[in-house]
Amino acid sequence: MKKVPIARILVIIFFAVLLAVPWMVRHFTAHAKAGDNPGSQAALARYGFSLQEVAHASGIDFVHQAPILDSKLDGIMPEVASMGASVSIVDYNRDGWPDIYVTNSAVGSKNHLYRNNHDGTFTDVAEQLGIADVNQPGTGVSMGAVWGDYDNDGYEDLFLIKWGKPELFHNDQGAHFTRVSDQAGLPPWINANTAVWFDYDHDGKLDLFVAGYYPDYVNLWHLRGTRMMPDSFEYAKNGGRKYLFHNLGDGRFEEISAKVGIDSRRWALACAAADLSGTEYPDLFVANDYGVSELYINNHGHFHEAGKETGVGFAPKSGMNVSFGDIFDQGKFSIYVSNISEEGVLIQGNNLWVPQAGPALKYDNMASDLGVELGGWSFGAQFGDFNNDGNLDLYLANGYISLDRQRNYWYDFAKVAAGNSFIIGDAANWPAFNGRSLSGYQQKRLWLNDGEGKFVDVAQAVGATDTYDGRSVALADLWNTGSLDILVANQSGPLLIYKNTVTPENHWIEFSLESAKSNRSAIGAEITLYWEGKEQLQQVSGGNGFASQNDRRLHFGLGKNPKIEKAVIHWPSGAVQTLDNLKPDRLYTLKEP
Amino acid sequence: MSQPAAQSNPLLPQTAAKLQSKGGTSPASQLNPYLPPIFITLILLVGNLSFGILESYSKTLLAIATAITVEMVLGRIFLRKWPHPASSYITGISVGILLRSPAFWPYALCSALSIISKYALRVRGRHIWNPSNFGICAMLILASQAVTSLSIQWGNNLASLAVIWVLGSVIVWRAKRLHITLTYVVCFIALSFLRAHITGDSWQSEISPITGPMYQLFIFFMITDPKTTVRSRLGQYVVAAAIAVLEFFFRLNSSIYAPLYALFWVGPAALLIEMAIDSRRAPAAGVPSTSEQKAARA
Numbered sequence: 070m071k072k073v074p075i076a077r078i079l080v081i082i083f084f085a086v087l088l089a090v091p092w093m094v095r096h097f098t099a100h101a102k103a104g105d106n107p108g109s110q111a112a113l114a115r116y117g118f119s120l121q122e123v124a125h126a127s128g129i130d131f132v133h134q135a136p137i138l139d140s141k142l143d144g145i146m147p148e149v150a151s152m153g154a155s156v157s158i159v160d161y162n163r164d165g166w167p168d169i170y171v172t173n174s175a176v177g178s179k180n181h182l183y184r185n186n187h188d189g190t191f192t193d194v195a196e197q198l199g200i201a202d203v204n205q206p207g208t209g210v211s212m213g214a215v216w217g218d219y220d221n222d223g224y225e226d227l228f229l230i231k232w233g234k235p236e237l238f239h240n241d242q243g244a245h246f247t248r249v250s251d252q253a254g255l256p257p258w259i260n261a262n263t264a265v266w267f268d269y270d271h272d273g274k275l276d277l278f279v280a281g282y283y284p285d286y287v288n289l290w291h292l293r294g295t296r297m298m299p300d301s302f303e304y305a306k307n308g309g310r311k312y313l314f315h316n317l318g319d320g321r322f323e324e325i326s327a328k329v330g331i332d333s334r335r336w337a338l339a340c341a342a343a344d345l346s347g348t349e350y351p352d353l354f355v356a357n358d359y360g361v362s363e364l365y366i367n368n369h370g371h372f373h374e375a376g377k378e379t380g381v382g383f384a385p386k387s388g389m390n391v392s393f394g395d396i397f398d399q400g401k402f403s404i405y406v407s408n409i410s411e412e413g414v415l416i417q418g419n420n421l422w423v424p425q426a427g428p429a430l431k432y433d434n435m436a437s438d439l440g441v442e443l444g445g446w447s448f449g450a451q452f453g454d455f456n457n458d459g460n461l462d463l464y465l466a467n468g469y470i471s472l473d474r475q476r477n478y479w480y481d482f483a484k485v486a487a488g489n490s491f492i493i494g495d496a497a498n499w500p501a502f503n504g505r506s507l508s509g510y511q512q513k514r515l516w517l518n519d520g521e522g523k524f525v526d527v528a529q530a531v532g533a534t535d536t537y538d539g540r541s542v543a544l545a546d547l548w549n550t551g552s553l554d555i556l557v558a559n560q561s562g563p564l565l566i567y568k569n570t571v572t573p574e575n576h577w578i579e580f581s582l583e584s585a586k587s588n589r590s591a592i593g594a595e596i597t598l599y600w601e602g603k604e605q606l607q608q609v610s611g612g613n614g615f616a617s618q619n620d621r622r623l624h625f626g627l628g629k630n631p632k633i634e635k636a637v638i639h640w641p642s643g644a645v646q647t648l649d650n651l652k653p654d655r656l657y658t659l660k661e662p
Numbered sequence: 663m664s665q666p667a668a669q670s671n672p673l674l675p676q677t678a679a680k681l682q683s684k685g686g687t688s689p690a691s692q693l694n695p696y697l698p699p700i701f702i703t704l705i706l707l708v709g710n711l712s713f714g715i716l717e718s719y720s721k722t723l724l725a726i727a728t729a730i731t732v733e734m735v736l737g738r739i740f741l742r743k744w745p746h747p748a749s750s751y752i753t754g755i756s757v758g759i760l761l762r763s764p765a766f767w768p769y770a771l772c773s774a775l776s777i778i779s780k781y782a783l784r785v786r787g788r789h790i791w792n793p794s795n796f797g798i799c800a801m802l803i804l805a806s807q808a809v810t811s812l813s814i815q816w817g818n819n820l821a822s823l824a825v826i827w828v829l830g831s832v833i834v835w836r837a838k839r840l841h842i843t844l845t846y847v848v849c850f851i852a853l854s855f856l857r858a859h860i861t862g863d864s865w866q867s868e869i870s871p872i873t874g875p876m877y878q879l880f881i882f883f884m885i886t887d888p889k890t891t892v893r894s895r896l897g898q899y900v901v902a903a904a905i906a907v908l909e910f911f912f913r914l915n916s917s918i919y920a921p922l923y924a925l926f927w928v929g930p931a932a933l934l935i936e937m938a939i940d941s942r943r944a945p946a947a948g949v950p951s952t953s954e955q956k957a958a959r960a
Binding site: 077416418487488498 | 804809869913
């Protein structure tokens with residue numbers, strides 16, 4: 070028998086051990102995940118909260134209708150028509166109860182504004198208020214909505230994001246909405262999926278940023294040709310242009326993006342604004358599909374793109390969400406950007422950009438370290454303290470196209486996405502879907518922040534068990550109970566309302582802000598709450614997540630027996646207000662002094 | 663102790679020098695030994711500076727450092743000398759480019775598996791898998807939750823592709839292995855049309871993969887690897903075509919990493935067949951088989 074040297078045997082054994090490492094890694098470092106739903110009482114006891122889906126019981130039976138585009142795209146219609154379901158929260162009639170606006174996306178379909186009846190039910194009032202029939206033939210269809218009081222009359226106005234004619238509706242004191250798009254000077258057509266209200270120049274009037282996805286010249290219902298797809302899967306720059314509409318104060322807006330340094334043709338899917346750089350002016354974060362994210366630093370009204378220098382714009386992925394959250398209770402926003410992860414095919418991983426210590430604005434992606442990296446084909450996400458324990462948790466919607474469960478489109482998708490721009494950029498070259506799924510039927514993630522640097526997925530355990538194709542996520546305390554409810558708009562699926570029941574042991578506090586010198590919506594106002602050695606920052610947002618907007622009221626969980634030290638409000642005007650003697654379990658309605 | 667080959671990857675300095683010293687007619691003898699490492703480094707730098715193809719430099723450096731370190735240690739143990747780092751450098755950099763993962767550990771593990779496979783998986787003194795092909799396939803199969811291979815990155819424009827094709831063609835032409843690359847490419851294209859006919863998809867979609875970046879390393883570095891390809895020119899034609907044919911069937915079965923898997927199976931099979939043929943001929947001629955000579959030289 071041939072003699073095998075001992076060294077060789079040892080190498081072979083070592084080799085075998087190395088081959089087993091992936092299994093060991095999977096086994097021992099799999100991200101913490103709670104089991105199936107143990108029942109609401111058990112979830113309440115174990116995690117401090119439980120969710121119950123109550124849309125139908127609340128009188129809402131909305132099912133989103135996807136767009137049907139030019140027949141030249143029939144083969145890949147599920148992909149090109151895969152967005153449009155959105156949900157945003159607004160108290161349109163100032164009654165102190167959050168209302169719900171959802172978009173529909175088939176030509177001729179209607180959007181809905183669900184007025185809160187204060188008794189756990191909602192009534193659709195969109196038709197009577199004039200903001201339902203907004204997807205008429207020839208005008209494009211809705212992709213999202215953001216609310217802001219652009220004329221400072223105290224009522225939230227509506228900007229409708231469309232693949233088509235963008236629309237601005239003035240809120241006539243909660244009694245009716247008047248279409249003012251033409252007077253405002255909006256362009257005839259933008260294929261956008263995201264927009265945000267913010268006061269970029271601190272003049273006290275809300276401005277509007279709109280980021281295009283498909284180029285403006287593309288009419289998706291009347292294509293001149295099929296060369297309208299991205300020219301690269303990760304480096305595309307042939308998407309829609311960006312708009313910054315400066316509010317002139319008389320109902321008109323002036324488009325000034327180029328003048329202030331914003332010039333991009335990336336395929337934007339999500340954007341949000343916050344003062345990330347500490348200049349007291351709101352910066353813009355844009356998550357792009359088919360490319361890197363962009364971070365526009367606002368230097369007193371002029372922007373420069375700092376994605377690479379801050380670290381967030383280096384690795385190209387498929388950005389579909391921007392959410393800000395002070396997850397470490399340290400007075401700084403981290404940024405969550407969702408991407409695509411499909412085992413064995415494409416592991417982009419979602420990004421959690423955590424600011425580095427030090428004066429320079431730099432971010433590290435800590436999604437993997439904290440356990441919030443892998444969701445699926447992820448879209449909207451929101452930070453919120455769902456169990457009122459004082460730590461911000463994270464809800465993430467997943468799932469792209471759910472058709473035939475047994476057959477998937479991934480091979481064909483990867484085949485074409487790998488190709489040269491002359492192939493990928495032409496829809497005619499993409500193989501037909503033929504009823505196949507693409508990352509369909511995916512579970513959602515509800516990552517509970519343990520406050521010590523780890524997130525645990527408890528979605529199934531607490532009752533977030535749907536597998537619809539989730540898109541837009543919005544948070545609101547819908548029933549004024551001191552708990553954050555979760556609303557999810559699903560593509561070609563129902564609007565879901567997860568009513569949240571939180572253990573009474575954990576306490577909370579909420580703030581409703583109204584500015585006087587700043588924009589009246591107080592968009593951009595920041596509150597830093599100090600309690601029990603913690604310091605949590607939140608801000609009033611003019612749109613965030615994916616095609617969504619949370620309630621403007623800010624909700625803080627406080628944990629057990631909290632003693633609140635103070636709350637410091639930074640109003641957009643620059644005024645700083647400190648509040649002492651705050652009591653938990655109350656909503657504070659505040660006006661800028 | 664058997665003597666594993668220190669080198670395995672494309673057209674290496676030591677291999678070229680040894681073959682030259684024996685008056686061999688290896689294609690590698692025509693090649694500047696530093697061209698392949700320079701070329702693959704160029705791919706990396708151009709790709710990253712132009713498009714940011716790497717998740718980070720640190721992951722690629724980890725892959726390279728791991729490959730070189732493991733090679734040095736095992737070379738010292740089995741060869742009793744310090745191996746030339748060119749081979750392991752190329753393996754490491756290939757892993758750094760081809761592997762995609764948000765985590766660090768897959769880069770180190772893949773490089774280690776690639777290099778150790780040369781020492782652990784041997785038949786008659788030869789390793790039979792292209793190291794980086796083995797490492798990446800192993801990771802794709804065993805660690806699918808954590809890794810994918812570069813298949814959609816690096817832009818999609820013609821200019822960068824043309825530069826690599828021209829440079830790569832010159833390199834393999836100088837190494838007298840261009841016929842392997844061209845055979846594979848011609849077969850791939852021909853079979854793409856056949857696939858389009860069978861599937862009903864556009865021929866552009868079937869051609870599409872070869873216009874992407876993953877194929878650049880595959881075509882110029884993996885299938886031309888002298889240590890894991892057969893010797894005869896006819897055999898090289900046949901093996902290149904066989905890889906394309908097996909890939910064809912994998913693709914019909916919707917395998918995303920079809921070329922890597924095809925090489926994973928065809929490459930070793932071809933070498934084993936060559937060894938079997940050699941050993942049948944050798945006793946008849948009363949001389950050591952050529953594969954044994956090759957192992958002895960290595």
